[in-house]
Structures are given as structure tokens and as C-alpha cells.
Amino acid sequence: MCDVSVILPVYNAGKWLNECLESVFQQVFKGTLELSVYDDGSQDNSLAILEDWKDKLKNKQIKCCLLKGETSTPKGVGYARNRAVEKSSGRFLCFLDADDVMAKERIQVQYDAAQEHPEALIGSGFHREPPGSTQRYTQWANTRTEEQLVNQIYTSHGPTIAMPTWFCSRKQFDNVGGFSEKGKGIPEDLIFFYKHLDLSGQVTRVNADLMKYRYHPECTTFSISEDTIWDLRLERFECKILAHWSHLTIWNAGKKGRKFYRSLTPENKKKVIAFCDVDVKKIQKGIYIYEESKEVPKPRIPIIHFRKAKPPIVLCMKMDLTGGNFEENLASLKLKENIDYHYFS
Structure with missing residues (x-):
């Protein structure tokens, strides 16, 4: 058994793999390290690159376990990670994607953090390549507080640690x-993240930039439907949050707020007492009529100014899109996150 196993799923990653493996080789780590790779049916030169690196890694006392899928049909990144974990021996697991690059101190820093938080899923700061990609997401993920890492788990950004x-x-x-x-098409990371929380697992983040996180058209993210992620988030939100509320206000009388309302179960729709907004035209309209409803009469939900909103509130607003106006308006109400309001953006 070694101290840390780097878990690396690979699929047609030849264009990035050398830089990724170089970052494994360059790790400054005091413990014992191994690399466990599962190639999920690559058709490019990924396997050849991996074979070339085995001896080089071995010369630095980094054991390399290389597994190849039995068919040329990829079974998905979740399957590949699980097989790599099964063949590894580390007491701790360090996850890495084949198109990303670790800072040389990454494993040591996160290993040290794991000694303090043995039951935690530990993330780190990162920067995007090319620079400026997904700027809002990057800012959000790198600046969440310890409380927000657990509270803001229902946003479209997915897990609060990358x-x-x-x-x-x-x-x-x-x-x-x-x-x-x-x-x-399955958000296996979000499913794992939610299960971890359900088992009383902790979440923390090392506040250091330890990863070059690439953004490109072949990212796994693009294979996952927004509707799939929406449904997964909503199911959990209704179970964990709305089941304990007798009423709620939806902040956003626009497209996203109405979608959230329409997606609710009939029981939870009846709990909605109002939409709130700052848009004068929406507020002057006064009522949202749920035209798709088969009820007679159709549900009519008041639209009010946000200052008249009665907590608890579901915020169906994207952060950092209004030049700080939304955030200032929310702060002016002096509400407590995770008690008076939750984000579902």
C-alpha cells in the first residue's frame, strides 16, 4: 500500500497527456506515490504515450498501473475512474483528468489537508486554460467560503469544488x-458529491491554485444535458429543503423563476406564495397565471417587489451578472443563507 494514488481516466487524450504526466512526475511529495490509469478505448496515441512514461515514472519511484479497456467502445469516465481506483493501492486518492496539469506541490498540500480532515472531500483553487474561460464559474468556485461549499450545492455550477x-x-x-x-451524459461527479454529503461527508478547499483546468470543446461537461442536471438538483432540493418548508417565495419572476415553479411537484407548487423581482413591468403586471395547469381556476401567483418578500426565499438568480445590484439588494434584507434563503440558480 502506498500513501497516494493518482487516479487518471484516459480517452483520446494524446494532445494533452505528456503535459499531464509531466505534472505527475514533477510532484514534490514526501510520501509514496503511484499512478493508476484506465484507458477507456482510446483510438489515438494515448496508450503509446502512457507506455513511454512508465519507466520514467518508475525511475522516480512512482509506480504506474496501466489498464486498457477490453473494447474500443468507451464506457464513460465514471467507469474508468472506478476501474483505476480498484487497481490502485493508495490510502488516499488524488483525482486528475488527462487534459489538466497539476502544480508540483498539489499532492503534498492536499495530503496535509487530508490529515486534518480525514472524512472530507478536498478541492483546491484552479485557473482556466485558455485564460478567461468560464470566468464567472472560476470566480465562484475559487471564492466560496467553507459554509458556502455546503450551502450552495444547488446551483447550475455543480459541485462546489471542481x-x-x-x-x-x-x-x-x-x-x-x-x-x-x-x-x-451522466453527471457522475455531482451524483458522487451528493452521496458523499448524505453520508455526513465533509467538504473543504485548499485556498491555493493547484491546477491548470482546461476548457475545450471535447470537455466531458459538454456531453451532459442541462435538463439532466436540473432534474437531479431539483429532486434533491425538494427532498432536502422544500419538504421542510410550509411556504416559499421565488426571487425571479422571469424565465428561470417560472421554470423553477413549473418544475415543482403539485404539493410544492401550492407552497409558493409569491414571486419577487425588481423589474417594474413584472411587478406592475401583479400576477403570474400558470396557464399550463389543469386546475380550475388556474393558479395565480402574486408578483411583488423584493423588499416585500417573505422568507424563506429560493433565489433563481445567477450571481455576478448585474454589476453587483442583485447582491446588494439581497444584502439589504439582512437574511441568513441556508436559513432564510437558498440559491437554485
Whole structure:
């Protein structure tokens, strides 16, 4: 058994793989390290690159376990990660994607953090390549407080710590049961993240930039439907939050707020007492009529100014899009996050 296993799923990653593996080789880590790779049916030169690196890594006392899928049909990143974990021996697991690059101190810094937080899923700061990609997401992910890492888990951004920066004990991974293996289009990281929280797992982040996180058209993110993620978030939100509320106000009388209302179960729709907004035209309209409803008469929901909103409130607003106006308006109400309001943006 070694101290840390780097878990690396690979699929047609030849254009990035040398830089990724170089970052494994350059790690400054005091413990024992291994690299466990599962190639999920690559058709490019990924396998050849991996074979070339085995001896080089071995010369630095980094064991390399290389597995190849039995078919040329990829089974998905969740399947690949699970197979790589199964063949690894580390007490801790460091997750890495083949198109990303680690800072040389990443493993040591997160390993040290894991000694203090043995039951945590540990993330880190990151920067995007090319620079400026997904600027709002990057800013959000790198600046959440410890409380927000647990409170803001229902936004469209997904897990509050970026998956390629994850580090955890093998025990925590086994407690969750690994990643979903349903294949392409499944947000296996979000499913794992929610299960981890359900098992009283902790979430923390090392506040250091330890990862070059690439953004490109071949990212796994683009294979996942927004509707799939929406449905997963909503199911959990209704179960964990709305089930305990007798009423709620939806902040946003526009497209996203109305979509949230229409997506609710009939029971939770009846809990909505108002939409709130700052748009004068929407407020003057006064009422949102749920035309698609089969009820007679059709539900009519008041639209009010945000200052008249009665908590608890569901914020169906995207952050950092109004030059700070939304955030200032919210702060002016002096409400408490996770008590008086939740984000579902």
C-alpha cells in the first residue's frame, strides 16, 4: 500500500497527456506515490504515450498501473475512474483528468489537508486554460467560503469544488460506493458529491491554485444535458429543503423563476406564495397565471417587489451578472443563507 494514488481516466487524450504526466512526475511529495490509469478505448496515441512514461515514472519511484479497456467502445469516465481506483493501492486518492496539469506541490498540500480532515472531500483553487474561460464559474468556485461549499450545492455550477481538484481517503470513496457507471451524459461527479454529503461527508478547499483546468470543446461537461442536471438538483432540493418548508417565495419572476415553479411537484407548487423581482413591468403586471395547469381556476401567483418578500426565499438568480445590484439588494434584507434563503440558480 502506498500513501497516494493518482487516479487518471484516459480517452483520446494524446494532445494533452505528456503535459499531464509531466505534472505527475514533477510532484514534490514526501510520501509514496503511484499512478493508476484506465484507458477507456482510446483510438489515438494515448496508450503509446502512457507506455513511454512508465519507466520514467518508475525511475522516480512512482509506480504506474496501466489498464486498457477490453473494447474500443468507451464506457464513460465514471467507469474508468472506478476501474483505476480498484487497481490502485493508495490510502488516499488524488483525482486528475488527462487534459489538466497539476502544480508540483498539489499532492503534498492536499495530503496535509487530508490529515486534518480525514472524512472530507478536498478541492483546491484552479485557473482556466485558455485564460478567461468560464470566468464567472472560476470566480465562484475559487471564492466560496467553507459554509458556502455546503450551502450552495444547488446551483447550475455543480459541485462546489471542481472535480479535477478532488482528493479524498479511500475510505470515503468506498463509503460512497464509487462513481455512477451509467455512461455518457451522466453527471457522475455531482451524483458522487451528493452521496458523499448524505453520508455526513465533509467538504473543504485548499485556498491555493493547484491546477491548470482546461476548457475545450471535447470537455466531458459538454456531453451532459442541462435538463439532466436540473432534474437531479431539483429532486434533491425538494427532498432536502422544500419538504421542510410550509411556504416559499421565488426571487425571479422571469424565465428561470417560472421554470423553477413549473418544475415543482403539485404539493410544492401550492407552497409558493409569491414571486419577487425588481423589474417594474413584472411587478406592475401583479400576477403570474400558470396557464399550463389543469386546475380550475388556474393558479395565480402574486408578483411583488423584493423588499416585500417573505422568507424563506429560493433565489433563481445567477450571481455576478448585474454589476453587483442583485447582491446588494439581497444584502439589504439582512437574511441568513441556508436559513432564510437558498440559491437554485
